[in-house]
Amino acid sequence: xCRILSLLIFGLLSLLTTDVSAFRLSLGVLRFGxxxxxxxxTVLMAAPGEATKLKCGVEVLPDIPEEKKNSLGISxxxxxxxxxxNFPWSxxxxxxxxxxxxxxxxxxxxTGEKVILKPGTLATFPDGISCVWDVKKPIKKHYxxx
Numbered sequence: 001x002c003r004i005l006s007l008l009i010f011g012l013l014s015l016l017t018t019d020v021s022a023f024r025l026s027l028g029v030l031r032f033g034x035x036x037x038x039x040x041x042t043v044l045m046a047a048p049g050e051a052t053k054l055k056c057g058v059e060v061l062p063d064i065p066e067e068k069k070n071s072l073g074i075s076x077x078x079x080x081x082x083x084x085x086n087f088p089w090s091x092x093x094x095x096x097x098x099x100x101x102x103x104x105x106x107x108x109x110x111t112g113e114k115v116i117l118k119p120g121t122l123a124t125f126p127d128g129i130s131c132v133w134d135v136k137k138p139i140k141k142h143y144x145x146x
Contacts, residue, residue: 079141096122098141099119
């Protein structure tokens with residue numbers, strides 16, 4: 001049954017993706033829950049404890065251990081939050097952030113890549129990157145410019 005479902009999904013993805021390598025990636029990702037790629041869009045939902053770097057330079061590490069949070073001094077960083085909203089943003093410095101609560105989809109202007117940030121995720125956005133924040137659930141984060 002799983003094999004039939006995988007083949008069905010593979011067929012549907014082939015209709016949505018741009019090339020063979022993309023839907024091979026999509027099929028593998030469905031198994032591991034990390035990336036889904038459609039025409040002109042890549043969505044990253046990084047696996048817990050596994051760092052991922054997007055083409056645009058954004059790095060994401062979900063579910064970081066307490067030791068890592070302590071070694072980075074995250075609790076002493078600034079805090080920022082906002083309600084459900086959608087807005088463009090450009091980084092004028094490299095920013096590390098730790099998501100405390102909420103959920104946001106961030107789509108990169110340069111590549112169309114999209115990353116989903118949830119509580120417990122550490123992310124680094126490089127200087128100069130422009131993106132659109134689509135806040136799905138009110139967000140609260142610690143941040144630090146490095």
